[in-house]
Amino acid sequence: MYEFAEWLSTTPLLGLANSIWGWGFSEWMRANFWVIPTVQTIHILAIAAVFGSVFMINLRILELAGRTQTMTWTAQRYLPWVWWGLLVLLVSGALLIIAEPPRELVNPAFWIKMGLVLIATLVSLWFQATVRRNIAIWETSHPKRVLIRIAAVAVIVLWGAIIVMGRWIAYAPVY
């Protein structure tokens, strides 16, 4: 972590962070004490929508909840909340970066989080595509059942790691 943080501070990201810090909007967000906690609250509520939805989809895959509903229904019910939630996370997250750019842009925990978010987004896109084109994968009798179950647990762990890294932004070393 320390080496990663040190390396980040040698990249043009540091200059970028410092220049965003000088924006009028950035200064306004810091000057008004209520703005950052409010945007963070929206960010956490959006995580609740996304993680709650991802959790229900994967519980359905693991057959631990929602077994009375089809996989198609489960995907249609929860995937829009994942995508709209991700949009809110992106916008509120971008606002938080603008408010305190060095806190995120040269922070190792932030970039690890972004890597994990990218993986999680690709997994969700793949899931959405297979539900539409290859629904048979999600049937109980599918031969790759064990593999699919492991993947479902991995996706829940992945989102958990994203939340952990998000919280760690406040504690990770920044140079």
Place this chain on the structure above:
Amino acid sequence: MNLDAFWQALEYSPIGDFVAVSGWAFPALESAHVIGVVLVVGSIAIMDLRLLGVASKVCSVSQLSRDTLPWTWAAFVVAAVTGGLLFFSNASGYAANSFFQWKMVLLILAGLNMAIFHFFTWKSVHNWDVDCEVPTAGKVAGALSLIFWILVVTCGRWIGFTLGGFF
């Protein structure tokens, strides 16, 4: 023993001391607390939105409750235990913080709302379980639940900004 002395006793207990002094315990507990909280709020919101007729309309109310409620409770245990341990680290500071006090009041209100819904409105669930309009009492419970939990999260985040230290 007065209340202030009690909070201080928690703070100086081996657990309180460990969470406050250890470099990793506080952020680790906080991360687990956030995971617990978002799952509580996310799973409760699924039920609230069904009661309000916004989502999951084709799914029976009692079935959706069976699918979500065990996970809500499991996540609540995680959030309560980790929250309790975080509280130990600075008990007198949290106890005196108005956002913390409001958060506890809102948690009690959310619990009462849930209890009233469960013991009164839920009794007639067989009448409005599927393909039916949810009775007004159920809709009110769903709306109040959403409001209480959004405010719980809001107060929770504000505690970090009004207590000092990391946020």
